[in-house]
Amino acid sequence: MIGKKTGVGSATRYITGILVAATACCIHFSFNPPFNDTRAIAMAYADEFEKAAIELETIASAFKFNKAGLKELQTAVLSTRLAYKKAECVLAYYYPEYIEEHINGAPVLHIERNDSRAIVKEPEGLQVLDELVTGDADAGKVKIASLAQLLKTHCHTLLAGFKQQPVKENEWIDAMRLQLIRIFSKGITGFDTPGSLNALPEAVSSLTALKTISAVLLKEMNKEKGGNKLIRLLNDAIAFLQQAGSFDDLDRLTFLKQYINPLYAELLLLSSKTVIAADAWNKASRNIFAADFLNPYFYSGLKEQEDNDALRSLGKKLFYDPLLSSNNQISCATCHDPAKAFADGRTKSSSNVQGQTVQRNAPTLLNAAYARRYFYDMRAFTLEQQAEHVIFNQMEFNTAYAAILQKLNSNEQYRGLFKKSFGGSHINRDQFSKALASYVLSLRALNSTFDKYARNEIKTIDAEVQQGFNLFMGKAQCGTCHFAPTFSGLVPPLYTENESEVLGVPEDPDAPVKKADADSGRLGNKIYSEQAWIFERSFKTVTVRNAGLTAPYFHNGSYKTLDEVVDFYDSGGGVGMGLEIKNQTLGADSLHLTDGEKRSLVAFIQSLNDTGEITGY
Known part of the structure; x- marks a missing residue:
């Protein structure tokens, strides 16, 4: 339930000076040059991303031959990521699979199906680079240069197609609302920045781009006067993130309630067409925690x-x-x-x-x-x-x-x-x-105490629950696998794909000599196109909603309480307890949670309990 995917590098932060400089650059130049229409914005952001990718490839190649320093390389990766975040809302809207595969996918091994066979593929793109340049970059010089070159190539291919793509009014609105979901569920959780945890400056970059797009879109729609609230909310959201301090300090619950959800609702008001809930994501929903946010059918x-x-x-x-x-x-x-x-x-x-x-x-x-x-x-x-x-x-x-x-x-x-x-x-x-x-x-239970608070249906919630949510979505890294609002492995922002994870759950956590559970998991599901070694002991990431009522836990029921589960994740899963686990996707390092933080996490999970309208049905 808790924990971050581990990839190819260690989780360290970029140098503070680099962050401040890059963030300031992002903020001050988002409105320069002036844009006359939304298409011009899209093309400008696309060009900025491509130029950054080209520059990154040059610096990564120089770093490979000791002609550029680590700080210069880190700055180049950061600048490329910030440039990508400006264009992400529209690029990911039209090309989600290409983005996932080549531009900004998770830094974990995955499979590609070839003639119904599974071929294990190395990850590539910005998340992998983020980990590599914040880990032992010297040892990964060749790989960094190779990945930067691939990124430049894929960026060029992507943008060549995108520049022929018209962007319609309502598609802009959908793309921006999806970007808000992405910022909340994958951005500020650290999912997108597994090495640097540079989530806040990247969220600022995205929101600044959304502000620029919104201002021009409102003008094109002749709704400038009615859009004052939208622009004000975007300005306030940016300011909130800038004042938040560190990654761990961000009050994600306040950010959700005061900025993300209001922006999500405000953008819906701009839509000029009747919205039909045909996809998994219900475009007509007004709150990320609304009961109708996803379409069960x-x-x-x-x-x-x-x-x-x-x-x-x-x-x-x-x-x-x-x-x-x-x-x-x-x-x-x-x-x-x-x-x-x-x-x-x-x-x-x-x-x-x-x-x-x-x-x-x-x-x-x-x-x-x-x-x-x-x-x-x-x-x-x-x-x-x-x-x-x-x-x-x-x-x-x-x-x-x-x-x-x-x-x-x-x-x-x-x-x-x-x-x-x-x-x-x-x-x-x-x-x-x-x-x-x-x-x-x-059997839908989306009316928990926490849901009601997130929807402003109740005014207060226990302080321990608030802290638990902020930990879940931040320091404890739970939200990088148990994505909001389902708090399961259903991947945002489209919610059309389920993830599985290798956690290294032991057969008996109380045994004097512990050993890994022998269940082969996804590797044994008899789906030929998924028969790959990376799925050994890989299990579906299930929801933590109602976890307070459904003990014992994990596929083998080996953990009796939520306290034990939190301890397992805090210790780094099976590898963290000394077991030999092939391809564990859960980070093996300790999360260094205090006893109070662990109690808060459990309190938050308990706040997701909801069977009120179901029991006895």
Whole structure:
């Protein structure tokens, strides 16, 4: 739940003088030269980024041959990143996959699918460079020069296409709102700056660019007078970050409530078209912590227009009915008990074989709909497919669709309920899947104490919770894997991809001699295109929402309390406790959390508990 991905360098900060100079440069020159239209802004920021990338390549090459110093190299990386941040909102809007792959992706090994085979790829781009130049840069001279050259090449390719790309009015608004999400969920958490933690100056660079774009866009839309609040909020947000002090000192909760959310709502008011929630991100949402921020139907085969109360009620009946299992003894609720926040409180769930358990711990189904991959090993791609795995698993329902449908079609009550929802006299597999999905989709719990505070529905929240949130999103680095607002591995700002992590969870943390849990995780999910060594012991990053109600923790249920979980992360995971873990993606260094900080983290996680509208449903 806590911890930062580790890449190829160590986490150190840039020299303070470099930060101040670069930030000042970013602020004072954002409005120079004057822009007549938004396209001119886009082209100017693109050109600035390309020039910075070219200069970086020159300096990195000189550094390789001892003709440039480390400080000069660090300044060049910083300047390139600040230039990129000005253009990021529009470049990432049109080319998100290219940006992730070549420009600013996470500094971790990943796979590329080639003829259904997985090929392990080294990371590249600005995040990798950020780590390298703040770590042992001398040892990485050749790699730094090579990556800088690649960045220059990819930047040129990207911008050659972008300069032919028209940017429409509403696309600007969407791009800017997505950038606000990106700043909050990946920028100020340190995700984007894994080596330098130079998150605040980069956020200032982004917001300054948004201010420039907004001023010209308002003029183009003839809404200059009505845009005063937007410009004022942007100015105030920039000033707030400039006065924040260090990365650890930033009050992220105040930044969210007073600036990010108001800006997010204010930009929506500029939209001139009716917004339809067809994607995962709901463009019509007015708050990043709004219950409708994400569209749950994006993640399911069930469409919103097909869903209704009758179908949901039918799905609920199926969920609690042991008739679905081969021995008529196990229902979905056996492992996902509403009284236990739709988990089961066991280390590993009971199976249909007496005295045996299933392979792993049961995660909560609350908010489970918000995912593109299911199970700890990510072997299922939809809610419907997730149910299918349970149905066929010999340790769970141990049956098949044909047997279930025969039982349902032989049951007069079920025939009537299905006819009410779908018409016709025969129950089929698609109808069964949609009914069950309807109920699981309804298990949304986004009304916790913290959610209400973030939405300004309550005026106060405990100071310990506030500190815990700021730690979660900052020093403790939890938010770099458990992304807001789902606090899971669903990656912002588009929320269409799930991450998995290698944490090095031990088999028994209380054992005198500890050893890594033998579960192969994602490597054993039987998806051929993901059979790569980097996924050994890699498990889906699940939500921390309702974690206060769903002990024990991790895929093997080996940790009994949240306090123990926090200690595990603070110690650097499996590698930090001395285990040999291949490709651990969690940083192995201690987070150096105090006892008080640990208590605050737990308090924040507890503030995300919410079953009020679900319990007993």
